[in-house]
Amino acid sequence: MRYPEARRRLCHALLSLAILAAMAAPASAHRLKVFASAIGDSIEGEAYFVGSGPAAGVAVTLRDDAGKVLTSGTTGADGRFALPASGTGDIVVTVDAQDGHIARFTIAGSGPAAASSKPQPSAAGAPSAALSPAATVPLAEIELAVARKIAPLAEQVDALQSSLRLQDIVGGVGYIVGLFGLLAFLKSRRSGKGGAP
Numbered sequence: 001m002r003y004p005e006a007r008r009r010l011c012h013a014l015l016s017l018a019i020l021a022a023m024a025a026p027a028s029a030h031r032l033k034v035f036a037s038a039i040g041d042s043i044e045g046e047a048y049f050v051g052s053g054p055a056a057g058v059a060v061t062l063r064d065d066a067g068k069v070l071t072s073g074t075t076g077a078d079g080r081f082a083l084p085a086s087g088t089g090d091i092v093v094t095v096d097a098q099d100g101h102i103a104r105f106t107i108a109g110s111g112p113a114a115a116s117s118k119p120q121p122s123a124a125g126a127p128s129a130a131l132s133p134a135a136t137v138p139l140a141e142i143e144l145a146v147a148r149k150i151a152p153l154a155e156q157v158d159a160l161q162s163s164l165r166l167q168d169i170v171g172g173v174g175y176i177v178g179l180f181g182l183l184a185f186l187k188s189r190r191s192g193k194g195g196a197p
Contacts, residue, residue, distance in 0.1 A: 006187065010180065010184065013180070014180065017176055031049065031050045031101075032047065032048075032049055032050075032055060032095060032097050032101040032102065032103040033047070033048055033049075033050055033103055033158070034046070034047045034048075034060075034093055034094075034095040034103040034104070034105045035105060035154070035155045035158045036081075036093040036105050036107060037107065037147060037150075037151040037154060037155075038085070038091070038107050038147065039147045039148055039151060040147070041084060041085065041086065042082050042083060042084050042085060043062055043081075043082070043083050043084075043085045043091060043093060043107065044080070044081070044082040044083075044151065045080070045081060045093060045105070045155075046075075046078075046079050046080045046081070046155060047060070047075050047079045047081070047095040047097070047103065048079050049097075049101075053079075054075070054077070054078050054079025054080075055075055055079045055095065055097050055101075056075060056076065056077045056078070056079055057074055057075060057076075057077075058074060058075050058095055058096060058097040058098075059072065059073075059074055059095070059096045059097075060072060060073050060074060060075060060081045060083065060093065060094070060095050061093075061094045061096070062083055062085055062091055062092070062093055062094075063091070063092045063094065064089055064090070064091060064092075065089040065090050065109075070085055070086070070091065071083050071084060071085065075095070088109050089109040090106055090107065090108055090109045091106070091107045091109070092104055092105070092106050092107075093105045093106075093107065
């Protein structure tokens with residue numbers, strides 16, 4: 001009589017866990033993420049809900065190291081934003097979609113980039129004709145072009161790292177099944193020892 005009851009309890013426990021797992025998935029799907037990068041004199045980026053799409057019309061705030069608001073705005077219909085920013089320190093991008101959905105992203109400061117982006121005068125007596133045309137392109141323009149090319153790739157890497165993968169789900173289910181198998185094994189050993197005369 002004990003075995004059918006134990007099986008029924010095990011089935012109820014597994015069903016309860018399956019229902020809890022199904023209810024937990026939507027909570028993860030509504031996690032707000034933001035990705036941003038410094039491109040020229042502006043901060044450009046995108047805010048999105050993991051698994052749900054862009055966060056349209058949400059507030060975006062840029063703050064400096066001390067927490068002082070530099071500028072603010074809202075995301076577009078596609079979740080993208082571009083805000084002007086100045087300064088050389090870290091900039092914290094905060095996206096607030098209300099109802100507790102807040103995401104932050106820190107863009108590391110580049111130090112005194114303005115000083116290093118100015119072209120350096122050539123050494124005295126060096127012929128200026130020795131410089132190739134590519135060497136006369138200001139460093140700031142090169143950095144801007146590289147930032148524009150790298151930003152979409154970095155955004156894709158961030159999105160892939162935050163997405164829920166099938167192997168994560170299968171691993172979690174396997175872990176739960178393994179725990180229940182261990183529990184069933186221990187119960188069967190205990191009932192086997194107590195039942196033998």
